[in-house]
Amino acid sequence: MSDPVTVGPVAIGLDLAWGDRARTGVAVVGAGGHLLHLGTVSDDSSVTDAVAGWLEGPCTVAIDAPLVVTNATGRRPxxxxxxxxxxxxxxxxxxxxxxxxxxxxxxxxxxxxxxxxLDLDPGADASRRAIEVYPHAATIALFGLGRILRYKHKQGRDLPLLRSELTRLLDLLEGLADDDVPLVLDHPGWRRVRETVRTATTKAALRRVEDEVDAVVCAYVAHLEQHAPDRLTRYGDAATGVIVTPTLPEGLVPSPR
Known part of the structure; x- marks a missing residue:
């Protein structure tokens, strides 16, 4: 676990695996939008160890995974x-x-x-809270994309495509350094991710870092929740589940297939 060194609330992003054996990406953003920690963990104990020191003061933890599920079948509202x-x-x-x-x-x-x-109600006035987020939707809204970036491994996506799409996402995230609510990726972990993507010769190499990249997206949404909540939209309600994401730009249309 990194030693927490920051002033003000921290924004923590977790690309949380549904099972406790798969990789979970962890990113922490602090004052001024600076990335303070980036890595991967696995089971509940290691996730807790990774974030424990950052949870002692005001914080928002943005988790890419359901927090509240009450419906027997189908989709949540x-x-x-x-x-x-x-x-x-x-x-x-x-x-x-x-x-x-x-x-x-x-x-x-x-x-x-x-x-x-942590308080699970995004509408509550709590200094320590958790919110559910969804990176694909976040990137569409943040960057005005016509479709999701295809950096996730799926049948028919070859290594050059996956690397190109993941590289584009890295570039877009680095561009947030100039945002009114900046994200500053001046951290050794980010440089490691960059180098891994640049030199990857297998899809497996890319999969090893995509969870960390998603965690950075999650952490930035948490950072926005702290500093520019008017730029976010909440879908759902506290009783059945809420997903928080940057607001879709007015007039944005999908790219042709």
Missing amino acids: CEAALAADFARFDAGPHPSNLSRPYFVPEPRGGRLARAWG
Whole structure:
């Protein structure tokens, strides 16, 4: 765990795996939008160890995973509402419901957030809170993209495409250094990710860092929640689940397929 050195609230991003054996990306952003920590962990204990020191003061933890799931089948209301805006950009979320064993009796994200004493209601006036986020939707809105960036491994996507798309995302994130709410990626972990993407000769090499990149996206949404909440939209409600994402720009249309 990195030693927390920052002033003011910290923004923590977790690209949380649904199971506790897969990689979870962790990113921490502090004062001035500077990246303070970047890495991967696995089980609940290692996730907690990675963030524990950052949770002692004011913080927002943005988690790319469901925090509240109460519906027996189908989609949550927040997923349906977000999909109404973002599905045409290929950024609709996967459905979450209690028929999936990893959400019973409580989703991993919600369980961890409660164990850390975080408030799960995005509308509450709490200095320590957790929010659910969705990186694909966030990048569409943040960067005015016509479709999601195809850096995730799927059938038919070759190494040059995956590397090109992930490199584009890295470039876009670095461009946020000039935003009114800046993100400053002056950290050895980010330079390591950059070099890994540049030199990758296998898809597996890219997969090893994509969780960290998603965690940085999550952390930036948490940073916006702290410093520019008017730039965010909340889908859903506290009882059935809320997804928080940058607001879709007015007039943005999908790119042709």
